[in-house]
Amino acid sequence: MRVLKENVEQSIRSIKFLQQLDEQTLNEIIEHAYICHYEAGEQIFTQGSVGDRVFIVRSGLVKHYISSPKGQEVFLYLGFPATKLIGISIALRQENYIYTLETILESEIITIPGSLINKLRNTSEELDQLLLDNISKYMLDVSVMLEHLVNFTSIERLACFFLRHVSQDNTKKVNVIIPFKKQHIATLLGIKFETFSRSLKKLEQYGIVVMSKQVEIKNVNKTRQLICDNCSQLYMNKEVEKCPLYVENHFISTF
Numbered sequence: 024m025r026v027l028k029e030n031v032e033q034s035i036r037s038i039k040f041l042q043q044l045d046e047q048t049l050n051e052i053i054e055h056a057y058i059c060h061y062e063a064g065e066q067i068f069t070q071g072s073v074g075d076r077v078f079i080v081r082s083g084l085v086k087h088y089i090s091s092p093k094g095q096e097v098f099l100y101l102g103f104p105a106t107k108l109i110g111i112s113i114a115l116r117q118e119n120y121i122y123t124l125e126t127i128l129e130s131e132i133i134t135i136p137g138s139l140i141n142k143l144r145n146t147s148e149e150l151d152q153l154l155l156d157n158i159s160k161y162m163l164d165v166s167v168m169l170e171h172l173v174n175f176t177s178i179e180r181l182a183c184f185f186l187r188h189v190s191q192d193n194t195k196k197v198n199v200i201i202p203f204k205k206q207h208i209a210t211l212l213g214i215k216f217e218t219f220s221r222s223l224k225k226l227e228q229y230g231i232v233v234m235s236k237q238v239e240i241k242n243v244n245k246t247r248q249l250i251c252d253n254c255s256q257l258y259m260n261k262e263v264e265k266c267p268l269y270v271e272n273h274f275i276s277t278f
Contacts, residue, residue, distance in 0.1 A: 024060065024061050024065055025059065026060075027057075027060055027131065031056050031133070034133060035052060035053050036049070038133075039105065040105075040106075040153060041153075043149055044153065045147060047147075048146075048150050052139065055135065055136055055139050056134060056135045057133075058081060058131055058132065059131070059132050059134060060129075060130075061083070061126045061129070061131075063127060063128050063129050064126060065125065065126050066124065067085065067125065067126065067132060068110070068120050068124050069123045070089055070090055070120060070121065070123045072120050073119055073120075074110060074114050074117065074137065075117075075137045075138065076110065076137055077108050077110050077134075077140055078132050078134055079105065079108060079133040079135075080102050080103060080109070080130060080131075080132060080133075081130075081132060082104055083126060083129055083132075084102065084103060084104075084126070084127045084128045084130065084203060085126050085127060086098060086101055086102070086126075086211075087101075087102065087122045087123070089122045090123065098207075099122055100164075100211075101127075101207070103270050106270070107157055107160065107161065108153075108157045109124060110137075111140070111157055114137030114140060115137075115144075115154070127204075128202065128203060140154075164268060167254070167255070167267045167268055170255055171254075172213050177212070177214045178225050179253065180213070181208070181212065181214070181219075181222050181223065181226060181231075182226060182231055182246060182249075182250045183254075184211075184212060185231060185240060186240070186243070186250060186251070187269050187270055189240065189243055194243050194244045195242055196240065196243070197239075197240050197243055198237055198238065198240075199237070199239075200236055200237050200238075201236055202236065205219065206219075229246050229249050230245055230246045230249075
C-alpha cells in the first residue's frame with residue numbers, strides 16, 4: 024500500500040453520491056481525505072481491527088469477507104467503484120470491523136477518518152441523510168441477495184449477475200467483459216465451483232454464452248423477462264437502474 028501524492032478534491036467531487044453534500048461539509052472531507060494505492064490481494068483492514076476509517080473505492084474492486092473459527096473464508100460482498108461508503112456503520116458506532124476488506128484487483132481507495140464523519144453529521148443534515156441512504160441501500164442489497172439464494176437456481180443467479188452490469192439502454196445483443204476470476208463470482212453467489220462450471224454451460228437456455236472472460240447476452244430484454252420477472256416486488260418497477268443490485272459500468276466493458 025502506498026499513499027498517492029495527488030489532489031484529492033477532483034476525486035471526491037466526481038463521486039455522484041457525495042455531490043448532494045453542502046459545500047462546507049464537502050470541503051472538510053476533501054481536506055482530511057487521502058487516496059491509497061493497493062495491489063491485488065492486499066488487505067485494507069482486517070476483521071477485529073479498530074473501525075476508525077471510512078472508505079470509497081475510487082478504482083478497482085474489493086471483497087468483504089469474514090473468517091470462521093476454522094479458518095474458512097465466508098464471502099459477503101463485492102465493492103465496486105464509487106458506489107458506497109464502506110465501513111460506515113462500524114465507524115459511526117466506533118467499534119471494530121466485523122469483516123476483512125481486501126482488494127481483488129489493483130485498486131485506489133479514498134480513505135476518510137471516521138471521527139470526521141461523526142463530527143460532521145452533527146452539523147450537516149445532508150451528510151446524515153447520505154449515511155442513512157448508504158446503510159439502507161446495503162441492507163436492501165443483502166435482502167435481495169438472500170432472496171436469490173433461497174428462490175433462484177444457481178443458473179438464475181448467474182444470469183442475474185451478468186444482467187446487473189448491463190444498463191437499461193442495452194436491450195438487444197450485448198457483450199460483457201468481466202476482468203476478475205470466476206471463483207469470485209461463484210463465491211459471491213453461493214455456488215460451489217464444480218456446480219458453477221456446469222451452470223455456465225446451462226446459461227444458454229437464458230440466451231447467455233460464456234467465452235472465457237467474455238459473456239454474450241443474445242437478447243437482453245428476453246433474458247430480463249426470464250430472470251427479473253421471478254424476482255420480488257423490489258424490482259416490480261422494471262427500471263434496471265432502480266434494481267438494488269444494479270452496478271454502473273465503471274470498469275466492466277459492454278459492447
